[in-house]
Amino acid sequence: MQDQEKPNGEQQPEPFTQDAAQQAEPLLEDKLAKAEEKAAEMQDAFLRARAEGENIRRRAQEDIAKAHKFAIEGFAESMLAVKDSLEMALTVEAPTVESIKEGVEMTLRQLTQAFEKNRLLEIRPEQGEKLDPMKHQSISTVPADQEANTVVSVLQKGYMIADRLLRPALVVVAATKTQAP
Numbered sequence: 001m002q003d004q005e006k007p008n009g010e011q012q013p014e015p016f017t018q019d020a021a022q023q024a025e026p027l028l029e030d031k032l033a034k035a036e037e038k039a040a041e042m043q044d045a046f047l048r049a050r051a052e053g054e055n056i057r058r059r060a061q062e063d064i065a066k067a068h069k070f071a072i073e074g075f076a077e078s079m080l081a082v083k084d085s086l087e088m089a090l091t092v093e094a095p096t097v098e099s100i101k102e103g104v105e106m107t108l109r110q111l112t113q114a115f116e117k118n119r120l121l122e123i124r125p126e127q128g129e130k131l132d133p134m135k136h137q138s139i140s141t142v143p144a145d146q147e148a149n150t151v152v153s154v155l156q157k158g159y160m161i162a163d164r165l166l167r168p169a170l171v172v173v174a175a176t177k178t179q180a181p
Helices: 018-070 073-091 097-117
Strands: 120-123 136-142 151-156 158-161 164-167 169-174
Touching: 073 097, 097 120, 136 151
Parallel strands: 136 169
Antiparallel strands: 120 158, 151 169, 158 164
16 A cells, blocks of 8 residues: 555555554564563562561571570579589488588589579679669668768679679668768
């Protein structure tokens, strides 16, 4: 077919023929099939990624639960030697004061080693040390010949686990000095 001219001199495009439509139809069907295939692949990849994320979340929750459940395992293991020593001391038929003292000292060493191994640290402030409210608990104040708010005596040691306070040291603190009239 030849281009037809419009009265103003422009060429008119060829009309869309049935033959051209039949040729375009397979191209569109191919493109649609490819797009559907790509969408199916993307959906499959999405579902796999979501399932993997769920598996990771579930495994992490199980790991956290196990960590909570067995967190004390190391400490308990180191305490077994202490228990064994105490039980052995009770089986001695004719204990002497010296053997009891020696056994208690050995057991205390084992307990101290267990504490150190598990980062359970003593808080034992020295006399004259400044009161630290993050580690010490003042039970009373007494007049003393030292600076106010300093430790006069320790009633009970405190303990920390790593950097966390387990029990504050119970202390008696020097009172603020009052001036004589």
